Amino acid sequence: MKKVSIIGAGLVGSLLAIYLTRRNYKVTLFERRGDMRKVGVAAGRSINLALSDRGIRALREVGIMQEIEKIAIPMYGRQMHNMDGSSPFQPYGKENQCIHSVSRGELNKQLMSLAEQHGARIVFNKPLQHIAFDERTLHFEDGSTETSDLIFGSDGAYAASRLSHQLQHNRFQYHQYYIDFGYKELHIPPGPNGSFQMEKNALHIWPRGNYMLIALPNPDGSFTCTLFFPFEGNPSFASLDTAEKARQFFNDTFSDASALMPSLEEDFMQNPTSSLVTVKCFPWIRQDYFALIGDAAHAIVPFFGQGMNCGFEDCAVLNELIDVHHEDWNQILQAYQTLRKPDGDAIADLALANFVEMRDKVAHPAFLLQKKIEAAFSERYPDQWTPAYSMVTFRPDLRYSEALHRGNHQESIMRKVMAMPDIENKWNSEEVHAFILQQIH
Amino acid sequence: MKKVSIIGAGLVGSLLAIYLTRRNYKVTLFERRGDMRKVGVAAGRSINLALSDRGIRALREVGIMQEIEKIAIPMYGRQMHNMDGSSPFQPYGKENQCIHSVSRGELNKQLMSLAEQHGARIVFNKPLQHIAFDERTLHFEDGSTETSDLIFGSDGAYAASRLSHQLQHNRFQYHQYYIDFGYKELHIPPGPNGSFQMEKNALHIWPRGNYMLIALPNPDGSFTCTLFFPFEGNPSFASLDTAEKARQFFNDTFSDASALMPSLEEDFMQNPTSSLVTVKCFPWIRQDYFALIGDAAHAIVPFFGQGMNCGFEDCAVLNELIDVHHEDWNQILQAYQTLRKPDGDAIADLALANFVEMRDKVAHPAFLLQKKIEAAFSERYPDQWTPAYSMVTFRPDLRYSEALHRGNHQESIMRKVMAMPDIENKWNSEEVHAFILQQIH
Numbered sequence: 001m002k003k004v005s006i007i008g009a010g011l012v013g014s015l016l017a018i019y020l021t022r023r024n025y026k027v028t029l030f031e032r033r034g035d036m037r038k039v040g041v042a043a044g045r046s047i048n049l050a051l052s053d054r055g056i057r058a059l060r061e062v063g064i065m066q067e068i069e070k071i072a073i074p075m076y077g078r079q080m081h082n083m084d085g086s087s088p089f090q091p092y093g094k095e096n097q098c099i100h101s102v103s104r105g106e107l108n109k110q111l112m113s114l115a116e117q118h119g120a121r122i123v124f125n126k127p128l129q130h131i132a133f134d135e136r137t138l139h140f141e142d143g144s145t146e147t148s149d150l151i152f153g154s155d156g157a158y159a160a161s162r163l164s165h166q167l168q169h170n171r172f173q174y175h176q177y178y179i180d181f182g183y184k185e186l187h188i189p190p191g192p193n194g195s196f197q198m199e200k201n202a203l204h205i206w207p208r209g210n211y212m213l214i215a216l217p218n219p220d221g222s223f224t225c226t227l228f229f230p231f232e233g234n235p236s237f238a239s240l241d242t243a244e245k246a247r248q249f250f251n252d253t254f255s256d257a258s259a260l261m262p263s264l265e266e267d268f269m270q271n272p273t274s275s276l277v278t279v280k281c282f283p284w285i286r287q288d289y290f291a292l293i294g295d296a297a298h299a300i301v302p303f304f305g306q307g308m309n310c311g312f313e314d315c316a317v318l319n320e321l322i323d324v325h326h327e328d329w330n331q332i333l334q335a336y337q338t339l340r341k342p343d344g345d346a347i348a349d350l351a352l353a354n355f356v357e358m359r360d361k362v363a364h365p366a367f368l369l370q371k372k373i374e375a376a377f378s379e380r381y382p383d384q385w386t387p388a389y390s391m392v393t394f395r396p397d398l399r400y401s402e403a404l405h406r407g408n409h410q411e412s413i414m415r416k417v418m419a420m421p422d423i424e425n426k427w428n429s430e431e432v433h434a435f436i437l438q439q440i441h
Numbered sequence: 442m443k444k445v446s447i448i449g450a451g452l453v454g455s456l457l458a459i460y461l462t463r464r465n466y467k468v469t470l471f472e473r474r475g476d477m478r479k480v481g482v483a484a485g486r487s488i489n490l491a492l493s494d495r496g497i498r499a500l501r502e503v504g505i506m507q508e509i510e511k512i513a514i515p516m517y518g519r520q521m522h523n524m525d526g527s528s529p530f531q532p533y534g535k536e537n538q539c540i541h542s543v544s545r546g547e548l549n550k551q552l553m554s555l556a557e558q559h560g561a562r563i564v565f566n567k568p569l570q571h572i573a574f575d576e577r578t579l580h581f582e583d584g585s586t587e588t589s590d591l592i593f594g595s596d597g598a599y600a601a602s603r604l605s606h607q608l609q610h611n612r613f614q615y616h617q618y619y620i621d622f623g624y625k626e627l628h629i630p631p632g633p634n635g636s637f638q639m640e641k642n643a644l645h646i647w648p649r650g651n652y653m654l655i656a657l658p659n660p661d662g663s664f665t666c667t668l669f670f671p672f673e674g675n676p677s678f679a680s681l682d683t684a685e686k687a688r689q690f691f692n693d694t695f696s697d698a699s700a701l702m703p704s705l706e707e708d709f710m711q712n713p714t715s716s717l718v719t720v721k722c723f724p725w726i727r728q729d730y731f732a733l734i735g736d737a738a739h740a741i742v743p744f745f746g747q748g749m750n751c752g753f754e755d756c757a758v759l760n761e762l763i764d765v766h767h768e769d770w771n772q773i774l775q776a777y778q779t780l781r782k783p784d785g786d787a788i789a790d791l792a793l794a795n796f797v798e799m800r801d802k803v804a805h806p807a808f809l810l811q812k813k814i815e816a817a818f819s820e821r822y823p824d825q826w827t828p829a830y831s832m833v834t835f836r837p838d839l840r841y842s843e844a845l846h847r848g849n850h851q852e853s854i855m856r857k858v859m860a861m862p863d864i865e866n867k868w869n870s871e872e873v874h875a876f877i878l879q880q881i882h
Binding site (some may be wrong): 132170171172174175176177178230275277 | 611612613614615616617619620672716720
């Protein structure tokens with residue numbers, strides 16, 4: 001029975017522990033923070049996540065989706081809140097296709113408890129100091145050590161495990177890219193008797209060109225809101241430097257949301273402003289005994305709602321490879337890296353591109369028309385066309401890299417379609433469909 | 442009189458010291474290594490550099506080019522050594538245009554002595570530990586400290602100053618990219634009476650598709666050779682693991698060079714194999730008191746022969762900005778970064794692309810034909826067309842970013858020209874020139 005150490009008991013580390021304990025590995029998770037089931041989550045950092053099909057598939061695989069479903073709220077599309085007061089609803093996919101709002105904290109607690117129920121041990125308040133790779137030994141900040149057969153680094157975007165790996169590696173490829181935008185969490189409380197003050201089953205977006213506010217529902221009737229906003233310039237986190245300015249700005253810019261935010265002033269001034277980083281690195285593995293997984297291997301921006309889903313998919317892919325390679329970890333880790341590195345790169349690029357879509361394009365009629373054309377064509381020729389968003393979100397059978405590749409090709413076709421004369425009127429015509437069919441082949 | 446600390450007394454740091462002492466700044470250079478004028482350069486790391494017009498302009502500006510010229514050998518083009526025994530000569534530019542072979546060690550010694558003559562102080566054996574930016578204070582590994590008004594980090598691709606800057610900076614953009622190739626220095630000794638055993642005034646290249654050998658002349662009649670070679674695979678540094686295999690490989694692959702390398706076996710086994718990194722980062726500066734310069738700001742691969750030239754140009758640009766902004770260092774450093782960051786990025790990309798040109802394309806007839814067409818057209822219409830190599834190498838009036846931009850445009854035109862029917866015969870015809878003219882505008 002191989003001994004496995006997992007650094008970081010976050011979402012991905014906890015799920016990985018479930019996968020491996022089910023295969024009778026002896027798993028210990030080492031978590032830097034305290035047990036959030038006892039000490040609570042840091043205020044203003046609770047953040048909501050959008051669980052979608054790739055993540056769901058990975059949870060189903062180990063039979064825990066029914067547990068998670070209890071804390072998830074389906075969202076069937078984007079509820080826009082435009083400056084002109086209009087609020088069009090844009091479905092994410094076909095009927096019944098949805099993504100799920102879940103609280104990061106609640107989901108993490110559930111996964112930790114499930115990991116323990118499966119036999120994993122979690123050691124809290126155990127920050128990693130460094131890894132002595134030759135001895136396969138973890139050294140913790142408190143001076144203690146742990147030696148194991150297999151080590152996974154699932155300690156997130158700023159992983160200590162990755163830093164240790166990098167510092168002891170020749171010719172390590174490393175890229176970190178911060179966008180000039182940060183985010184801050186805000187809050188819309190429940191209405192009377194735990195009612196929802198806006199549409200419950202939607203992801204709300206206030207697209208404003210260079211920035212945006214979003215809101216995701218919680219089971220208690222509240223919404224967790226996130227403002228994605230420039231660090232510098234006007235307006236920016238730097239320019240809104242008093243509670244009064246923040247309230248005034250919200251009244252002017254997000255008036256319907258502002259009316260539902262009694263604690264805006266305190267939230268805005270007290271909640272941290274966090275940054276958004278993309279990390280790409282290589283290699284992710286060492287021989288038969290070390291791998292980075294989840295954000296530690298490929299931190300991405302949140303605009304495609306895929307960070308967690310991608311990390312969960314890492315676990316599912318790794319699990320399949322254990323069967324394929326009959327527990328030969330040299331081959332398993334090599335195949336894992338070969339398969340997942342291009343997919344991690346692809347979703348990183350897709351996520352960056354989607355920021356512009358969410359904060360700006362969704363507010364433009366041409367964009368909505370394009371989406372309508374794609375949806376209509378895809379409805380009629382489902383084998384010929386799946387919109388890029390749907391490939392990423394609802395088609396776990398397609399790799400991210402394939403979704404990126406096909407999506408780029410489709411986008412180049414749609415650029416030609418949108419340039420057709422009178423496209424506004426003939427958007428759902430035989431002519432347009434014939435043109436698209438011809439372009440595909 | 443402002444007190445300036447420069448970290449690293451390499452080529453760029455030493456030249457920067459000359460620029461600043463001439464303006465009556467009180468300059469101290471802190472160098473990690475010992476004084477190479479006394480202790481000598483580490484064996485097998487002497488490496489030759491190609492000094493070209495951008496670097497020369499920066500040296501002229503402070504009146505030291507005549508000193509440097511004494512140790513420089515002009516190279517008027519590439520002397521190819523093909524597998525089939527042919528050895529075409531490809532001029533770098535127009536008649537009399539050349540680049541200069543200089544020994545890194547000799548040049549560095551000269552620049553250090555000139556810096557001291559100008560009044561700079563160099564402290565050797567003084568590795569930087571970290572910078573306390575708030576106090577503008579350097580902390581050295583030996584526990585000593587130094588506080589100054591201005592700090593420059595010119596400590597190279599693996600700069601300790603950059604690491605310190607990065608670790609104390611929010612949202613630092615950082616990219617390091619290693620190619621899968623390393624390099625090893627080899628040696629061709631002088632012939633009888635200090636004669637040159639190959640053409641003296643050329644940069645010799647043995648292009649072999651996936652790898653190459655180059656040789657640059659030294660004043661003593663010897664050539665410094667560099668093998669750029671894959672780390673892994675076959676052939677590679679990993680596969681040539683004995684002196685016998687190395688000699689056999691050289692006999693088979695670089696037969697004319699091999700015959701001139703009596704010490705190949707020792708050189709190959711004893712000289713280090715070095716890696717090749719590209720570093721891009723941002724920001725380069727802090728307010729009015731800190732800037733990265735040279736490789737510390739923008740490490741690039743050596744295939745365009747521009748690493749040193751770019752660093753020297755950094756110094757010249759900075760110097761101009763001191764006048765423009767009347768010693769307002771806040772404005773100077775801001776303008777320096779704004780101007781030079783896109784140029785550093787551009788030459789990094791150009792240098793990576795040139796590796797494929799040097800090791801592979803130069804051996805193909807189509808490439809040589811394309812160069813001939815460009816040269817002929819440029820000769821006839823010098824205001825309309827400067828080949829990309831010439832823009833980078835002989836046109837210091839053009840920014841690297843402009844050279845990259847124009848070069849890409851020209852390359853897209855040349856792709857069309859090369860696809861013209863019967864181009865082999867009509868390459869210097871009115872028809873081709875008319876076509877290019879029309880494409881330019």
